Amino acid sequence: MSMQKIISIPLTLITFFLFFFIICLFHPIQYICLHLFGYQAHKRSVDLLNFFLLNILWFTFTNAKVEFKAELPDGKPLIFVANHQGLYDIIGIGWFLRKYHPKYVSKIELGKGIPSVSYNLNHGGSVLIDRKDPKQALPALKKMAEYIQTYNRSTVIYPEGTRSRDGKPGTFAANGLKILCKYAPDALVVPISINNSWKIFRYGGFPLGIGNRLKFIVHPPIAVKECDFNTLFEITEKLIVGDIDK
Numbered sequence: 001m002s003m004q005k006i007i008s009i010p011l012t013l014i015t016f017f018l019f020f021f022i023i024c025l026f027h028p029i030q031y032i033c034l035h036l037f038g039y040q041a042h043k044r045s046v047d048l049l050n051f052f053l054l055n056i057l058w059f060t061f062t063n064a065k066v067e068f069k070a071e072l073p074d075g076k077p078l079i080f081v082a083n084h085q086g087l088y089d090i091i092g093i094g095w096f097l098r099k100y101h102p103k104y105v106s107k108i109e110l111g112k113g114i115p116s117v118s119y120n121l122n123h124g125g126s127v128l129i130d131r132k133d134p135k136q137a138l139p140a141l142k143k144m145a146e147y148i149q150t151y152n153r154s155t156v157i158y159p160e161g162t163r164s165r166d167g168k169p170g171t172f173a174a175n176g177l178k179i180l181c182k183y184a185p186d187a188l189v190v191p192i193s194i195n196n197s198w199k200i201f202r203y204g205g206f207p208l209g210i211g212n213r214l215k216f217i218v219h220p221p222i223a224v225k226e227c228d229f230n231t232l233f234e235i236t237e238k239l240i241v242g243d244i245d246k
Contacts, residue, residue, distance in 0.1 A: 008207035011060050015208060018056045022049065023116040030119050043101065046120050050094040057088070062200065062212040064088070066096040070220035077187040078154035078221065079180050081236050083244060084163045085197035092216050093156055093192070101153040105144060105176060107131055125153070131161065141176055145183030154190075155180065159237075167198045169244055172237045174229075181224045181232070188221035191236045193243035217243045 026049040034042035054064055072078065078100055082089060093102055104126040111121050111128040121128060127144045129137040144155050157180065159172040181187065195215040202209040219239045222232055 004210060005203065005207055008060065008203075008210045011210060012207035015056055015059045018059070019053065020115075022052045022056070023114070026052075027115040027119055030116060030123075034123055042124065043098075046094065046124060047098045049116055049120075050091050050098070053091045054088070054095050057200070057212075057214075060200075060208050060210045060212070062210065062214065064092050064096075064214035064216070066092075066216040066218060068218045070218075072100065072190065072218070072221060073188070075152050077148040077152050077184050079148070079177065079184065079187050079189045079224075080154055080156045080192055081177060081189055081240065082156065082158055082192035083169045083194050083240050084158035084160045085167060085194055086163050086201055088197045088200055088214060089158070089163075089194050090156070092194070092197070092214060096216055097154070097218075101125075101151075103127075103144065103147070103153060103155045105129060105141065105155060105157045137176070138179060141179040142183050145180045145187075148180075149184040149186060164198055165201075167196070167245065169241050172233075172240075174233050177233060177236075178229055181229055185224055187224050189224060189232060189236055190221045191219040191239040193217040193219070193240050195243075195245045219243070 026045060030042055030045050033045040057063065080093060080097065080102060082093065090104065103124065104121065106121055106126055106128055108128040108130045111118050125147060127140040129140045148155050157176050159177060160170040161173055164170055196212050197214050199209045199212045222235060224232065
């Protein structure tokens with residue numbers, strides 16, 4: 001076992017304890033905020049949840065930052081499209097882009113049994129899709145698109161479908177994004193390049209990788225109405241992949 005792994009073991013145990021403590025603590029907090037005070041209070045509780053989950057990475061000497069290559073507009077539906085490297089992609093986007101009320105297109109398995117996470121996915125405006133049942137996914141994506149179109153909020157989609165375990169981007173699938181663009185015609189597509197998130201779980205589940213520098217690069221938005229879908233998809237993929245560390 002390498003020295004880095006040995007050093008990481010006690011740090012990982014502390015981080016795991018804090019992670020599970022936080023998600024268990026915020027589960028009832030979310031419930032109270034939503035049922036007593038409504039959407040805005042629930043959103044703020046989720047923002048705080050993401051803040052704490054992101055910052056416990058300091059116990060593994062890991063930090064995260066965001067770089068905006070252009071200003072994003074307020075009061076417009078946004079479709080964030082990103083490569084997928086791991087759990088902290090979701091947490092990082094949830095915190096750094098909290099201003100835009102990001103909702104998720106997530107796999108159905110995450111909708112059960114995970115304190116805080118499952119509750120937010122089921123009650124915070126996200127949609128859950130069964131990747132084994134494409135027919136179920138279509139109306140779910142349509143519902144999400146109509147939601148962001150109506151309320152000028154944002155959604156997050158990972159076209160790779162599954163996370164990369166070595167940071168190298170996989171094949172991007174177009175169907176999910178195409179449906180979102182079709183039913184949210186006023187939306188802007190915002191490509192995001194995520195770097196080094198995979199290194200947190202470079203050894204698998206245990207121990208965690210230490211000393212990582214996560215970076216979220218937010219590219220200039222592209223209006224859905226600006227070009228045909230094939231061109232939009234090609235530009236989006238090129239921007240994302242172009243800023244992923246090789």
